[in-house]
Amino acid sequence: MAAQGRKLLVHCKVWVEDETGELIFGAGRLRILEAVERSGSIVRAAKELGMSYSAVWGKIHATEQRLGRPILEKKIGGPKGGGSALTPFAKQLLERFRTLEDRTQQAAEEIFEDVFRKAVAPDPWE
DSSP: OOSTTSOOOOOOOOOEEOTTOOEEEOHHHHHHHHHHHHHSOHHHHHHHHTOOHHHHHHHHHHHHHHHTSOOEEEEOOSTTOOEEEEOHHHHHHHHHHHHHHHHHHHHHHHHHIIIIIHHHSOOTTO
């Protein structure tokens, strides 16, 4: 038996899209915004993630357009250069998405236990 002696796990991938199937938010957008928050810059976030500036900016811009709200506050140049910071809305979006991921994973584990694990790795004493 393939499952014998192995612990079986379930994993979920969560994303939010609109009714047309356009991506609004998911794990990739989460990583981008976390990197911007850490680095204070789209350029540095792109480098950290191994992505081009235009790819990162395009994803941020698309999300802002689809949500109809800004998620970044841009700081223009100056002696120390410009930068970007998350808007309060974006910070709340990150927090709520992490909660959605956690709660979805918890629910999936409960359903998995009920529906799947017992079928493929039944308790020999039942």
